[in-house]
Amino acid sequence: MHIPALATRAAITATATAAAALVGVLPALNGVAAPTAAPTAAPAAAPEPAVTPAAPVNSPATVELPVETVALSRPSAVGARAVSHAMSKLGAPYRWGATGPNAFDCSGLVSWAYKNAGVSLPRNSRAMSRVGRPVAKSDLRPGDLVFFYRPVSHVGIYIGGGKVVNAVNSRTPVKVSNINAMPFNGARRI
Incomplete structure (x- = not known):
């Protein structure tokens, strides 16, 4: 496998994880109670910082997501799980008609991700x-x-x-694309 592709995949995954963690913290910062996780059997420990960077700031694999984008784009719980x-x-092969878990076509990837998120x-x-329900391009949230x-x-x-995870074609594995790379038709929120 190509090393830069692995670094890109790791950076995108780290960014998505950090964004999900940040989204969970933002409501608390705005005076709204943040959703709480189910209690665990572990004893209470000293509070940890709200967001820990996934990679060193000067790392070439670090991709920073602007806080404004995250704050305005809170995904639903189901949408976040599907994302x-x-x-x-990422990197899984495209195969027409495939629904995973090892290869996908475009709708196969989407249906597999949402099925694993419970929809x-x-x-x-x-x-x-x-x-x-329909969503305007200007109102998109992660998971749409x-x-x-x-x-x-x-x-x-x-x-x-402005990014979409998708299975494009037989020449390209599952990847993240710019939303403007293809002719936009519409969006729906589940």
């Missing part, structure tokens, strides 16, 4: 474009389904910062 599942498949979606991109071309023939999951 996490889809991001775990069943239709199998193809056109049918997916009719579920949930993003559709491309007319008629709809491609789907990905918005991850924030």
